[in-house]
Amino acid sequence: MLRRSSELRQLMTRAMEAAGSEPFPGVAMCDASRLSGQSTVVSDLDGTLLRSRSAFPYYALVAFETGGVLRLALLLLLAPLAAALYHLVSEAAGLRVLIFAATAGARVADVRSAARAVLPKFYAEDVHPASWRVFGSCGRRLVITATPRVMAEPFLRDCLGADAVAGTELATWRGRATGWVDARRGVLVGVRKAEALREMISDGGMPEVALGDLSSDYAFMSLCKEAYLVPRMPVEAVPVEKLPKRIIFHDGRLVQRPTPLVVLLTLLWFPIGLLLSLVRVAAALLFPMPWLYVVYQALGVRIVVNGAPPLRAGCAAGRTGVLFACSHRTVLDAVVLSVALRRPVATLGYSVSRLSELLSPIRTARLTRDRATDAVTIRRVLAESDLAICPEGTTCREPFLLRFSALFAELTNDIVPVAMECRVSMFHGTTARGWKGMDPFYFLMNPTAVYTVTFLEKLPLDHTCGGGKSSHEVANNVQRLIASTLSYECTSLTRKDKYRELAGNDGMVTVNTAKKRFGW
Numbered sequence: 001m002l003r004r005s006s007e008l009r010q011l012m013t014r015a016m017e018a019a020g021s022e023p024f025p026g027v028a029m030c031d032a033s034r035l036s037g038q039s040t041v042v043s044d045l046d047g048t049l050l051r052s053r054s055a056f057p058y059y060a061l062v063a064f065e066t067g068g069v070l071r072l073a074l075l076l077l078l079a080p081l082a083a084a085l086y087h088l089v090s091e092a093a094g095l096r097v098l099i100f101a102a103t104a105g106a107r108v109a110d111v112r113s114a115a116r117a118v119l120p121k122f123y124a125e126d127v128h129p130a131s132w133r134v135f136g137s138c139g140r141r142l143v144i145t146a147t148p149r150v151m152a153e154p155f156l157r158d159c160l161g162a163d164a165v166a167g168t169e170l171a172t173w174r175g176r177a178t179g180w181v182d183a184r185r186g187v188l189v190g191v192r193k194a195e196a197l198r199e200m201i202s203d204g205g206m207p208e209v210a211l212g213d214l215s216s217d218y219a220f221m222s223l224c225k226e227a228y229l230v231p232r233m234p235v236e237a238v239p240v241e242k243l244p245k246r247i248i249f250h251d252g253r254l255v256q257r258p259t260p261l262v263v264l265l266t267l268l269w270f271p272i273g274l275l276l277s278l279v280r281v282a283a284a285l286l287f288p289m290p291w292l293y294v295v296y297q298a299l300g301v302r303i304v305v306n307g308a309p310p311l312r313a314g315c316a317a318g319r320t321g322v323l324f325a326c327s328h329r330t331v332l333d334a335v336v337l338s339v340a341l342r343r344p345v346a347t348l349g350y351s352v353s354r355l356s357e358l359l360s361p362i363r364t365a366r367l368t369r370d371r372a373t374d375a376v377t378i379r380r381v382l383a384e385s386d387l388a389i390c391p392e393g394t395t396c397r398e399p400f401l402l403r404f405s406a407l408f409a410e411l412t413n414d415i416v417p418v419a420m421e422c423r424v425s426m427f428h429g430t431t432a433r434g435w436k437g438m439d440p441f442y443f444l445m446n447p448t449a450v451y452t453v454t455f456l457e458k459l460p461l462d463h464t465c466g467g468g469k470s471s472h473e474v475a476n477n478v479q480r481l482i483a484s485t486l487s488y489e490c491t492s493l494t495r496k497d498k499y500r501e502l503a504g505n506d507g508m509v510t511v512n513t514a515k516k517r518f519g520w
Helices: 002-020 045-049 056-088 091-103 108-117 119-124 129-135 149-158 191-200 215-221 260-286 289-298 333-341 354-359 371-384 407-411 436-444 471-486 495-502
Strands: 040-043 140-148 164-168 170-173 176-181 209-212 226-229 301-306 323-326 346-349 364-366 387-389 415-424 449-455
Touching (some): 056 119, 091 176, 108 119, 108 176, 140 149, 164 191, 209 215, 323 407, 333 346, 333 387, 333 449, 371 407, 407 471, 415 471
Parallel strands (some): 040 209, 346 364
16 A cells, blocks of 8 residues: 555656646647557547536536436536636536536436437537547547546447546445445546556556546556647537447437536526427417418427428228328427328327327327237228328437338328428427427427428329339338438438437337227
8 A cells, every 4th residue: 555655646746747847749749540459548538538628518418317407407506616616626626516416316327328328419529539530540448537437438438439438436325326426436537547547457558648638637648658638729529420330319308518508598498498388289279270380480480391292182982091101300290290281180109198199289099019900000090081100110310210110101002201300499309218298398398490391292103012012112212212302311220229229128118008089
């Protein structure tokens, strides 16, 4: 123990000398081309691998996802105290306040879930290009950060290919975070980072390259053969498509990066937005469908219609209704489609909440994922009216289309592809981990929202099953047509892939199918 304490004092002395005399060279001086797959790099996170030196937005995301607006308000109230302690006392003291506000009393499973499903999207949009140039060139990648490991590790391992992550450990009690940090390790700053690096390198051979940005990083940087500082200057983030893993699925309600100003505006807007969402829901129930286009425009929900909507043909004399095959963006797709058509269109869906069914201005029914049962349901609806269906089976926020189920193509030849796209400013109207009954309310809480509905040409008979095509060929063709219209990318990913990645399950929900809006 005495020997180890002596080594740490010597290490701290070297760090102070480096801080007071000649700092490490800038990261631009590192020739990444000479680094091979055998090289090892160790890096800090905030301000180094990430452009932003402030970790507040990531704590804000965790706070909102684990405790809603109340915990988010607490974090914002304590942020000035955290900043004061950071500058006047120590970096560790300021971080302890943020950790307490964001996690105290939260289930560790919820923190871990938010780290897996919510944080990677925002982390990926903030990767520093100079640091990534060096970090991505090495074969073995280590990260040491003051951020709680449970928050940072999923992104670092899955999206940046980190082999090991050392971070601040949360203290827990009966599956919940106490708000404190593990007393044995404390907040991972200064010399504690050097200790963590020694523990990570079991064979004793220190990394070839170290990356940092603050003087508190000098302790672990001094252990490495080469060390480079990331300068404080604004740069453009690495394009997300150049990272090892694209972010296709992500969860969480907040759209914008929650800086302190954005958080303040969100908290101020939240009660107003909730009232506005109730007004918009009431308008959908009270006004006839032909009027809703103008009503929603007046209430801030803009619906843009492109293409020529098909005329209403009716279902008389054995003729079935038109099946609108839509890309799936929110639970309101079919409602918006009905507004665009100026007439109600029935819809079917998976795992629709009872509240959404109750408040829907159009007829709804559930699909069961039993192929034979669902086929009977779709035929019944088509025999009575036009039908809107989303073959993807779930929503995707990014510019990708999931695999289209082929069932709809087997049941009718009257198919109209519809490209649905929506833009929101504050809240996402979808969730994989939360209560789906709040989805329409969160969408309608946005100050403004734009829904674009593009009607494509009805499929020619020779492009349907009636013309000799297989149902899978028809479904894939519809997917390609919609993707081309939206400039999206087709994928073979499914609902199960999304829910396994975001929620750790296959997305199946046990429901009581006895009550249907159709009365079946």
